[in-house]
Amino acid sequence: MATINQNYQKLAGSYLFVEIARRVAAYKEAHPEADIIRLGIGDVTQPLPQVCIEAMHKAVDEMGKAETFRGYGPEQGYEFLIEAIRKHNYTDRGIDIASDEIFVSDGSKSDTGNIQEIFGTDNRIAITDPVYPVYLDTNVMAGRTGEKQDNGYYAGVTYLPSTAANHFSPSLPTEHVDIIYLCCPNNPTGTTLSREALTAWVNYAKKEDAVILFDAAYAAYITEPDVPRSIYEIPGAKDVAIEFRSFSKTAGFTGTRCGYTVIPKTVTGKGKDGSRVKFRDLWNRRHTTKFNGTAYIVQRGAEAIYTEKGQRQVKELVSYYMENARIIREGLQAAGIKAYGGVNAPYIWLQTPNNMPSWDFFDLLLTKVNIVGTPGVGFGPCGEGYFRLTSFGDRENTKRAVERIKNQLKF
Numbered sequence: 001m002a003t004i005n006q007n008y009q010k011l012a013g014s015y016l017f018v019e020i021a022r023r024v025a026a027y028k029e030a031h032p033e034a035d036i037i038r039l040g041i042g043d044v045t046q047p048l049p050q051v052c053i054e055a056m057h058k059a060v061d062e063m064g065k066a067e068t069f070r071g072y073g074p075e076q077g078y079e080f081l082i083e084a085i086r087k088h089n090y091t092d093r094g095i096d097i098a099s100d101e102i103f104v105s106d107g108s109k110s111d112t113g114n115i116q117e118i119f120g121t122d123n124r125i126a127i128t129d130p131v132y133p134v135y136l137d138t139n140v141m142a143g144r145t146g147e148k149q150d151n152g153y154y155a156g157v158t159y160l161p162s163t164a165a166n167h168f169s170p171s172l173p174t175e176h177v178d179i180i181y182l183c184c185p186n187n188p189t190g191t192t193l194s195r196e197a198l199t200a201w202v203n204y205a206k207k208e209d210a211v212i213l214f215d216a217a218y219a220a221y222i223t224e225p226d227v228p229r230s231i232y233e234i235p236g237a238k239d240v241a242i243e244f245r246s247f248s249k250t251a252g253f254t255g256t257r258c259g260y261t262v263i264p265k266t267v268t269g270k271g272k273d274g275s276r277v278k279f280r281d282l283w284n285r286r287h288t289t290k291f292n293g294t295a296y297i298v299q300r301g302a303e304a305i306y307t308e309k310g311q312r313q314v315k316e317l318v319s320y321y322m323e324n325a326r327i328i329r330e331g332l333q334a335a336g337i338k339a340y341g342g343v344n345a346p347y348i349w350l351q352t353p354n355n356m357p358s359w360d361f362f363d364l365l366l367t368k369v370n371i372v373g374t375p376g377v378g379f380g381p382c383g384e385g386y387f388r389l390t391s392f393g394d395r396e397n398t399k400r401a402v403e404r405i406k407n408q409l410k411f
């Protein structure tokens with residue numbers, strides 16, 4: 001009989017957002033008349049920028065003619081997109097990244113989930129608590145953790161508490177770790193790490209010979225000057241950091257799917273005979289073996305955001321969601337609810353009134369005012385007593401949700 005990967009049995013039954021969708025569907029079935037406003041999963045609602053639509057239409061037409069048709073593309077991504085990414089996000093900002101250090105993919109969820117495959121299973125990982133569940137769950141699946149304990153923590157993982165008490169900027173580990181996951185701007189808390197904090201992380205990684213997996217999927221939402229857009233703005237980061245970027249939240253590509261990962265050749269790990277091996281080469285091996293490239297049409301759409309017109313349209317899109325963030329943040333404050341984030345990120349992280357457990361607050365919002373959010377504890381034990389709302393809804397629904405919270409809930 002075939003045996004299973006028993007590491008999967010260490011995991012909770014379903015992925016966080018699948019569980020939320022299940023609970024919302026059950027409620028909707030019992031209350032078909034409910035006018036539910038969804039501010040749970042961070043999924044965008046506004047149409048793709050016009051430049052992307054035009055570029056993709058053109059690419060579709062090319063695919064319809066023998067002379068311009070394209071089959072398999074380079075697994076790592078087409079040069080036209082890689083060069084646009086390189087120039088706009090790195091070279092123009094004084095960061096030297098080579099074309100063959102950029103890997104285009106179908107999005108950051110896949111990349112942040114798959115990256116752990118190129119690391120040994122004996123590495124110790126550090127994750128913030130709360131955390132985007134993909135980082136942890138994929139390491140559980142790979143066997144890099146022990147069992148889940150009664151306190152909600154997996155054995156063998158270093159958790160970095162990230163709460164209001166430390167301004168959501170976790171302290172450096174007091175023990176040695178090999179891999180550190182950082183997400184900035186942060187999902188779920190919507191907060192950021194300052195240049196100083198990030199410098200301390202890079203220095204720690206250099207000292208400990210560790211690797212930082214830096215998820216910058218929300219970089220386009222940064223408004224404050226002291227927050228680095230890329231970890232490579234920090235001296236020395238090119239020796240220790242892998243960076244993930246996405247078009248999902250920047251340009252509305254959650255359904256279109258495109259992202260990329262940057263692995264400088266200077267980021268290395270220990271091989272069998274003790275020699276230093278480039279993680280970039282392992283990722284290239286993995287990518288070319290397991291992935292056949294992001295669709296040409298999609299890559300043309302992504303390329304278009306780097307034109308002058310594209311940049312304008314993307315800025316408008318980001319501003320639209322950030323205005324929603326402001327409406328939510330200020331509305332919650334007016335309702336007497338303490339809220340964080342929403343200044344450099346599209347997420348608002350609120351403290352539940354009267355220390356209500358996160359899932360109870362989820363039920364209260366769903367059943368009393370028909371609003372879906374995400375319970376903080378779903379992102380880790382330190383998320384207990386917190387709750388996340390996304391600003392990716394449309395304006396009308398965002399305003400209606402805030403009015404419902406302000407007027408219909410009494411704490």
Ligand code: MLT
Pocket residue numbers: 040041042043109187248
């Ligand atoms: C979230 O809600 O946390 C996001 O949808 C995560 C993601 O982009 O996968």
